[in-house]
Amino acid sequence: MGILNITPDSFSDGGKYTQIDAALAQVESMIEDGASIIDIGGESTRPGAVDVSVKDEIARVIPLLKAIKQRFTIKVSIDTSKASVMAESIEHQADIINDVRALQNEGCLAVMSQTNLPICLMHMQGLPRTMQAAPQYDDLINDIHTFFKERIAHCNAHGITTDRIILDPGFGFGKTLEQNYELLAQLSTFKNFNLPILAGLSRKSMIGNLLNRDVDERLAGSITTAVIAAQQGANIIRVHDVKETVDALKVLETVNKFKR
Template sequence: MNKTANIIKFGNKKLDLCEVQVMGILNVTPDSFSDGGNFNNIEHAITQAQTMINDGATIIDVGGESTRPGAADVELQEELDRVIPVIEAITQRFETVVSIDTSKAQVMQAAIDSGAGLINDVRALQNEGCIDVVASCDLPVCLMHMQGMPRTMQTAPKYENVTLDVIKFFKQRIQACEHAGIDKSRIILDPGYGFGKTLEQNYQLLAHQPKLLQLGLPILAGLSRKSMIGNLLNNSVDERLAGSLSAAVLAAQNGAKILRVHDVKETVDAIKVFNAMLAQINN
């Protein structure tokens, strides 16, 4: 593939997806499964953003509503109050790309107006008004696959074939985006590990992730500290670093170009080792 075809513009910033990029997770929520309550103060959030940037994150993903299984919905104004001051502060202080993790059209628009460079939507622009907001801007968007909704998604998820079903879903959403005027070159795909998938289905999807490359779009993978690691290893959230790093390298090996993680420094180090090996294979 032409190298220039892998350079994605995120607002006024560009990233080269020929290289794996690390996205740092910044949850400004009281109830996220891993770090809820740690960064829902603006000064703590800015300090954490700076730490992740120093550690090698090229994208900071700001989220104001937990999507863990069983999570309660957050009112629009509360989500705006959580994320917009943080996005404004990060974009004013740092040169990194800021992503907004939301499924509300009004939050997307406010984040765009505040300098966000990427829309990251776990509901793949299916909520009212979202596809129109993204169509009216020139930013890239990440579409994630999720079976069901956060409150119920882990209640006996079923698939004919999880990988093929995910591909079918993405084809439908890509078509909907293009119909709305969103160029395919602006789309990133997230398989949605842990979102409406059993333990076995998650690993089936990870094993067959290269099949998603047939869609011709970059893949973002978020496996960091998830239950697919904890339940496999019988580890609590704060004991999942080794499993998360293993999963990150496997996702990169299977074609992911953006890794959404909590542990930025460790993931960046792991990907440097992966890239060193890859460079020798390609020589």
Template sequence: MGILNVTPDSFSDGGKYTAVNTALEQVERMIDAGASIIDIGGESTRPGAVDVVLAEELQRTIPVIEAIKERFDIAVSIDTSKALVMKEAILAGADLVNDVRALQEEGCLEVVANSNVPVCLMHMQGQPRTMQSNPQYQDLLVDIMGFFEQRVAACQQVGIGKERILLDPGFGFGKTLEQNYRLLANLSQFKKLGFPLLSGTSRKSMIGNLLNREVNERLAGSLATAMLAVQQGASIIRVHDVQETVDTIKILQYTHQMQA
């Protein structure tokens, strides 16, 4: 899954792809590099990010989705927590809803239930503006597992079938450095719930803080965490650096084939 942030303030590539033509150029590069899904976000969810009004988020995302679907044969994901953005994105051709708030905002469950697109439910403790201030858990894995069970039940209650649900443990969303790596080391535990897993660690502070690297120096760390996530059973890897991640996963998969 290639990341396309059409925002001025995202932590890694804010402001780079806010115009439709530059967004399309980046999409073409990611497709050529091997991306299967393009994830479009119009509101930054980095720690401390400010909220974006509905009209602004629609203006940023919908024209880009329409342009991508018109020009390329590629699956598109809408990264949003707003019901109306989900609805308009699906009408514009979005193939997946990717929600950091796991359909907890008003109207979101109903919008997805009334569509036929799958949804990725992400775990986040708190809200983006404050989530990293002091995240605490009784038991990290048990707490997140319980959250997923609740959200899956809420989805099924409104008619969103099991086959349409994916899970994302939410690296960097209300987790300390140690908690992030404990999550990565035990990602396979979430396979017990019976849903495909999405992992998004690309260029995040969990890499920068461990290695003491700035955002533009986190490629090696991003690739290492991507490989570990695949080994732990993740089905989708959400990344900025598509070509390098595809190469890494190809080597991993080929080596697995060679095992006696």
């Protein structure tokens, strides 16, 4: 899954793809590099991020979604937590909805109950503006498991069948440095749900803080975490650096063919 942030304030590539021509060029490049899904985000969810209005998010996301669908055959995921943005995106041929709030915001369950599209439910403790202040868990892995069980039950109660659900444990969203690496080490435990797992670790502060690397110096760390996530059973790897990650995963896939 190739990341396409069309926001001025995203932590890694904020402002680079706010113009539609630049965004489409990036989409074409990611497709050529091996992406099978493009994930469009119209609101930054980095720690401390400022909220974006529904009107502004729709104005950012929908024209680009329409342009991609006119030019390419790639699947498009829309990264949003707003019911109105979900509804508009579905109307304009989005293939997946990716919600960091796991359909907890008003109206989101109702919107998704009216479609058969896949929905990615992400775990986040708190909200983007404050989530990294002091995250605390009784038991990190069990707490996230409990959260997913509850959200899946809510989805089922609103007619969203389990086979449409993707799970994202939410690396960097209300977790300390140590908790993020515990989560990565234990990622395979979420295979118990028998649902696809999405892992998004690309260029995140868990890499920068561990290695003392700025955002543009985190490629090696990002690739390493992507490979570990795949080894732990992740089905979708959400990344900025598509070409390099695809190369690494091809090597892993080839090695796995010869395991006994």
